[in-house]
Amino acid sequence: MIMMPFITFDNYNHRYSYRYRSCMHRLRYKSRFKSLWVLLIIILLFLPSCISNQTAKLDVHPSQLTYPPIVFTPPKPDRMVLPNGIVLYLMEDHEIPLIKINAIIRTGSIYESEGMTGIAEITGTVMRTGGTKTWNPEELDRKLEYMGASIGTGIGLESGSASLSVLKKDFNEAILIFAEILRYPVFDPEKVEIAKMKMTESIRRQNDEPIEIASREFKRRIYQGDPRGRMPTIEGIVRITRNDLTEFHRAYYFPNNIIMGISGDFEKDAMIDIITRNFGDWEKGSQPIPAMPVPSRIDERALIYAEKPFPQSTILLGHLCCPKNDPDYFPMEVLNFILGSGGFNSRLMKEIRSDRGLAYSVGSFYRGAVDYGVFGAYAMTKPGTTGKVIDLILEEINRVIEEGINTDELDWARDSILNQFIFSFASTSGLVNSYISLEYNGLPDDYLETYKCNISNVSIDDVKRIAQKYLKPQRSTIVVVGNAQGFDKPLDCFGRVEEADLNIY
């Protein structure tokens, strides 16, 4: 009886019968060998002429191809400081008639006072939507959109930003608006109301997607006791007034607190004139910006479980790590690449995705900031393999701590990072952006020039030392979002389980 299915299957699909196919297969090989002999004879007969034959090259293994060297001198933007303290980075690029400005402002939600969480984000939004001294919000929108120009403003965790992108022919008009938005936003009360309502709505919707829940709970935990770990609440948003926004703006938006990068189709001198005309009379600010607090606490192992009946579990684990302004940053980059951010050949991807088919998204991340960094790993898998995947991730982290990496892995990671480096110069505005953020983060201005060298110098021992120094699987925060009923392993195997509070406040 057991054999029955075989028979029916074969009969059903007789055209593709396996026996027939494998037999064909063997035949194919036989004939291929025969032609191989013929080929060999021909090669022997016409050896000299064959060497130059192009077609022979086609079957060379791709790793044996050779390439002419790239001749390229990376350009560098000009830096200058206006008398009132605005730092300018300028880089001409006449390829297309477009001009872009990106400004970075020293502020951030990190400076929000307790209970006012969300004020930075709302300030950043309403600067653009709430009108200026000269333009009411609607006029401003109409003017910009008719030109096809775009201005954006925003305030993130550790910086504020403002950007302008406009055709060369409209630049003189657009820069007036851009300057007004930075200098004289009026925060129209109705637009403040809209921004508050939108933010409230996003809080109401904050449990709609698993990844959002996971990253929120992760941040809340690793930044415990730090302003970075505070989450906005509806209650807090309601309390924010227009006055608070005006004050937040006044406290951080002054010329000696701004770095501006300008790229595109302009003449440098003319551009400096225009910028001076629009920003030159902006008075220097005197109030110093306090240094940002540094999160430092690495917790004991904590397991945070957020219950929501998704058909898949989202796993996020990690902890604080080494900062960007540290020589350890480079080996840490290499380590992260090999462990889980370097694509299919990284260890986590290989083990969890391609070998076992347990996840579609899996990997590690490392973000180096000023004076601190964050390292973590993530995966999404079906409930029945949740425990197994957590185990595998921890195993891989432990393995790299104990065994380090091998030469092949190091070569691969180094080559990848070094060869990809040329893309840092692929767009002028991107390059100018790198320079303004280097200055903002207090990194040396030859950072890009020395980057290649710093990566090349990383050794196997460095990586092992870094892994032992910074990776703390036994002390990491583990967040799991999903439905524990289907889990293969109770979560308390991994530590004391704390349930996340998914109520909306």
Add this chain to the structure above:
Amino acid sequence: MKKDNFMINKRSWPDIHWLPQRMKIYFHGKHTHPFTAPRGDENRIYFRDKRPWPFGPPQIMKIEGYFRDKRSCHLVSPRSMKINNEVYFRDKKKVGRAFTLVSQTLFILLQLIFLLLSYKNACAIDLESKVIRRHLSNGMTVLIMERHETPVCSLYIRFKAGAVDEPSGESGTAHFLEHLLFKGTKSIGTTDYMKESIILEKIEKAGKYLDWERQKGDKMDPNRVEHLSKELAALQSEHKKYVIKDEMDLIYSQNGEKGFNASTGMDLTTYTVSLPSNRIELWARIESDRMMNPVFREFYSERDVVLEERRQSYDSNPFRKLLEQFLATAFLVHPYRNPIIGWESEIEMLDPDKVMEFFRRHYAPSNVIVAAVGDIDPDRFMQLMERYFGRIPPQPPVPPVITKEPLQRGERRIEVLFDAEPQLLIGFLKPTVPDRADYIFDIISSILTDGRTSRLYKRMVIDEKLAVSVNTMNGVPGGRYPNIFMISATPLYPNTTEDIERVIYEELERLKDEPVSDWELGKIKNQIQVEIISGLASNPGMADKLSYFEAISGDWRYLSTYLDIISTITTGEIQDAARKYFRKSQRTVATLVKPEDGEI
């Protein structure tokens, strides 16, 4: 050699592949001048006699050049002629190389001269002068745009094959195939392909039996499943001996790739990578190999990966779930109703034969568009293309999808239960490019939701504070076949989806009743212009656009003529289109609703 001779008469001509620039047909009588087939259709010879009735079909006098035979893929050339237009063709497998090279060089030279001439009256942002379009002899289309600012380039390969082309019961094949094509070829990803292929066959067999057993549901024999699973696992671990894992990715990343990836859509499948420009040959070597000799390694574990992908991006995401159910409602029969990733039960049963069949059929050279943008020397690039991709044999053209969506008889409305806050989708069926209506819907989309001054955004988000967001999309879920104009909106609490739905319909009525203002049209034209100009600054962005429009509309110049066509559209046409398509009976509405306890 007699076996290789065969006869082709007039009637079967459309079955022969026409090789561009290589064929001339001479006729008797007045038609003695060489006949050249019309441009724009490289796959078939269209033979139309323009003389009025009662003249019969023209009599062939002489044919020069050669064709490619559909079945054997060999070159065939006319050997002799006969009366009644019957021509004998002889197998010309070993066609002289010299002729090919000479004719090709001539062609390239001619194109260059043409380009130089046309460059004269081209302005700084004239796209037509920047883009070079060529064809390989096997029918592949190549688009090149030079940008020498940085020594990098973006290389896109698009196949005019996607989820819409899948046979019924095999949804997810196109996407799964895209995954499998990362697993290597006969020479990449293996230590010994000959030995490996034997195990691969065994794995295929075991996997297939296992699938069939599992498919039985209640009647499944658990012992047999266990036995087969063990067998499969053992074979898979034996297979590992011959596998160099993800070697393609390894080589590309070692050479500094950026954005080495692929994507599958309803209409198209795209393989992308950006590389330092000295490494273009690497791309040609790998990608041509991938088109000729793919090996489906790790088939069954990759199928599990796709199931995880489905859980992640369709089943755990409220918007995607809503969209999936919406499309399955809006299209009753057209394959646009199936999700790109496939239905779970069908993904679970995909087998290597089915996927290979799809590959063979749809990944034909005539179905391919290559776009290369960046630091590229067009002539050298074309040489590489000929050398690597030129050896791929031509294939018969792929027929379009037969199924047509029947006339919709009445509004369709569904609720989708999901533990999340409410969302709304409204869709109207409409024609696709090159129909003028498609351009009109682009304008309507812009009028309704592009920017803060757009009608729906201004009214719903700014003035009346009913919604947090409102968007429109023209051409959901694809562009090759008639599709949907879709409006999506998210209400602001305590407003409901009914509240915002009503306002949307009011604005659609306004489009029917009042002509659109000149200011709005002027704004849209300016924005299109800026979009085209700023798009030029990105290699991947440009490669994406060029290849996309070449694939969907048949000519990338859709992009360069776009603004001109938009400029000819009148306010009356917009009103007419609104009246014709925004009808209650023609719409589908889907809302996301929180389930009550125990409802789902």
